[in-house]
Amino acid sequence: MKVVMAIIKPFKLEEVRDALTGIGVHGLTVTEVKGYGRQKGHTEIYRGAEYAVNFLPKLKIEVAVASDLVKKVIAAITGAAKTGQIGDGKIFVYPIEHAVRIRTGETDADAL
């Protein structure tokens, strides 16, 4: 079992969700986050006062899937979230030690 965590542009959420649904992934957690990578920030000017905005709004999505699905999930997210512009985001994959579905008490692969 793995978590695929992706930082994406906020307006790409619906396309990513559709792509994931298309490959049979039916659960997704979304968090509003701020951060920067190579894109850095931008400058805002209010009545001549310049402020550097270093942290840009992004969405963090997390999907827990069986290990053999990871490549398909990454391909789906990459395909949907890509604009080709700087700031498209990143994907990280890490292992899950244990999973439980709260309602039924099912564990691990059954809980996903």
Next chain:
Amino acid sequence: MSSKILMRAGLLALVAALFAIEPALAQEAAKEAAPAAEPAPTLDTGDTAWMLTSTVLVLMMTIPGLALFYGGMVRKKNVLATVTQSFAVTCLMSVLWFLVAYSIAFDENPSEGLNAYFGGFGKALFSGVNMDSLTGTIPEFVFATFQMTFAVITPALILGAVAERMKFSAVLWFTGLWLIFVYAPICHWVWGGGFLSEAGVLDFAGGTVVHINSGIAALVACIILGPRKGYGTTAMAPHNLTFSLIGASLLWVGWFGFNAGSAAASNALAGVAMANTQVATAGAALAWMIAEWIVIKKPSLLGILSGAIAGLVAITPAAGFVAPSGALAIGVIAGVGCYIASVHVKKALGYDDSLDVFGIHGVGGLIGAILTGVFASAMVNAEAAAGASVATQVYGVAATIIYCAVATAVILLIIKAVIGLRVSPQEEEEGLDVALHGESVQ
């Protein structure tokens, strides 16, 4: 602890003094009412209807107009404190205007010499104002309440300069004392039969009384308080310019009550004031936007809103004296002039006028007051146009600036010595909403 006791004692003394003088005032008012030589003007229902409407419009300028305009421009941690200031000042100024300030502004001082500078106390607590009292063709109750809404917005405007750092108790003491010792006398000078109206200074709706006055007081206040903690080094971006757009739009709409209402009648003068207000404001908003577009490369929302307010301010003294072509010229000049003052001059001089009250109201008021002398039109107001001169306008502006600056500084320094003006650095860091009011916006 001791400062709280002093505050309460001061308040009690003020109330006691007012009640002590009331019987004497009532007698004076009775004496005044006796001679009625000329045929008395009669009540005009059309005029009265328009002035009732105007009064409501001008009140809307402060709450919620100014409150939202300012509230959107501060950081999120200070938004409730900022809108609370506008609301509380509306309440306090209304009561003080009724108690004493209306009388200082509009009662005739029994001493002719003193009447040049401030009115008498004959109308304190609206004494002598009854169901038959008329000011021109409208009930005096309507006139006094209309003027009350001007007395409400003027001190509220100043607070933009000291936003995000002034103690709430100091805000109330400052605006209260400022109304009585600065606004009411200057209002008397210009509109209450004082020396500036005698000199022929033209101020249709309050360029001098409201805008130069609040703008200069704002500059003095932000210098005496000092800049916000971290000014120039930390981000102080407006937290919600959509609020500011709503606020600026309400100010614009309310300003028709301010300017067209200052005709004190439902007639062509009110009509030309309305047309002038719209033309000047639109011209100024575009002028600021274009100036910013050229210099900073982007036309900002805050820029076009600021330009609109600059235009409203600048046309205020001129609204009933100039023709619409003059209004457009005044608007465009004010849009560019206030842009330079708020964006470039402020930066060069380094004072922290947080929401640019001086840059917009002070400078816009100055431009409008002086250009009234240039563009006064015989088509609109033959008598005023014949008497209009730049020199007289400059005289009125200079008298206002000098008295306002000195009196504002004295009031602030007294408050600073007695209860202090600023919140503690910790409270400023935490934000005034939680620190002073125990509330926050999530």
